[in-house]
Amino acid sequence: MxxxxxxxxxxxxxxxxxxxxxxxxxxxxxxxxxxxxxxxxxxxxxxxxxxxxxxxxxxxxxxxxxxxxxxxxxxxxxxxRSGTRQSLWQFVSRGYWQRLAERPWLIFAAWALLLGPGLLGALWGLLDPPTAAGLMPAQFQGAADPPVEGRDYDAAEASAFSASVMFNNIQVTLIAFAGGIAFGAFTVWALVFNGLILGVIAGLAIGAGNGVAFLRLVSSHGPLEFSCIIVGGIAGLRMGWALIRPGTLRRSTSLRREALPAVEMAAGTIPWLVLCGVLEGFATGPELPVWLQASLGFSLAALFWTLVYVRGSRGTSRAGTAPRASRAASPAALR
Missing domain, CATH: 1.10.287 (Helix Hairpins)
Known part of the structure; x- marks a missing residue:
């Protein structure tokens, strides 16, 4: 013995x-x-x-x-973790992007939860406008009403509508992130419902002959805001999955292990949300051509996800390393 x-x-x-x-x-x-x-x-x-x-x-x-x-x-x-200065620099230059790229399936899941209902909502808005309009929050009702013939949205309408979209998307980002502690239920709800609402708004606007005006109001900052919503969704889904499938760990331990990466992703997204606010204030409205606004918005979103790939997934593979907290959490990385 x-x-x-x-x-x-x-x-x-x-x-x-x-x-x-x-x-x-x-x-x-x-x-x-x-x-x-x-x-x-x-x-x-x-x-x-x-x-x-x-x-x-x-x-x-x-x-x-x-x-x-x-x-x-x-x-x-x-x-x-290493010293604060080194960690901060590593996080800004690479760590944030690696956090986003750590779970590729969560990226696809978050996009599916947002875009799937969005496409259905757009079809609903086009095919059954009266019923679909009943789903829209009051601040978005103006999207279904085309401007008087011969004019675009005036400055006050444009400012109010684009600000409503921006603040709504920031709120959804925060809900998607925090909703992870409820086993991801609120995260899924935030992505699905917001995708449906935005799809309905787009469908109603296009069906009302207001598609170009709607594009003018959201294209400069909307694509990047959607990317921020996806990041909030990824963070929330990480925490939710840690509670649903804790493995051999206690649920509280599993949640704590995923909470730090989730908070890091939320913190790293703040500068991008600030940039969305700047774009909403200075690149929305009739002053700029709509093609320029759309090009700016989609280019920034493309830059964001290119950084996820280059600085995140491909950068990790090329260097053969991952963020230190991730290596510690994965025994395989220490073999």
Whole structure:
């Protein structure tokens, strides 16, 4: 029968090596080099397994008081983050985009939840305008009414409508992000309902002969705002999926593990939402040609998703690395 003394004797060399690597790494595991980081991960996982075994077999034994601090320090070394300045720069230049690219299936899921109802809503607005109009919030009712012949929306109408669209999309982005803590239900609802509403508005506007005017009001900032909504949806779906499929972890632990990446994505999206506000204020209305407004909006959205691919998914593959928190969360990356 295994005794605490025999168990400690058999595992002491591995624990000693882990202790030495943790001390050498300090708060910068990269000092260990690629092989050292992999070895650190292996030893930490082994020590964590030893601690779980010891807690079951030797509860209350003094062995635990020696092993638990080692595992905690090992966890801090594996999961810790580097200095603030370096982390901030890495996050702005690459980390944010890698966060978005970590779960490609969530990107497709979020777009499907937004665009699918959007297309159905547009068809509904075209084929059955009276019924579809009843779904629209009051601030969007003007989209169904064409301007008087010979004029476009006036400045007040344009400003009020485009601002309503922008603030609605920002609100939906926040709801999609926060809705993840409700097992993703509110995230799915926010994406589906907002896609349906925007589709109905577009369908009503086109059916009323107001398509060009509608395009003028939303094209400069709308595509980028939709991208921000998708980011909020990805963040919310990450948290929701962590609660639905926690694996071997407790749901609270699984949620905490996904909450940090989700918050990072939300924080990294703020500058893009600010840019949307600038575009809404200075690139909306009759002053600019509609082709220029549409080109600006779709070009910015294309730039955003190109960065996700180049700085995120392809950048990760080319460098052979991922953000540090992601590597720590994935044992496979430390093998």
């Amino acid at each position: 295994m005794s605490p003394e025999r168990f400690e004797a058999e595992r002491a060399s591995s624990w000693g090596e882990l202790d030495a690597l943790v001390r050498k790494a300090g708060n910068k595991p990269e000092k260990l080099g690629a092989a050292g980081v992999r070895r650190l991960g292996e030893l930490y996982r082994a020590a964590a397994a030893d601690l779980a075994f010891a807690r079951r077999r030797f509860p209350g034994d003094p062995l635990l008081t020696r092993l638990e601090p080692l595992v905690l320090r090992g966890r801090a070394a594996v999961y810790g």
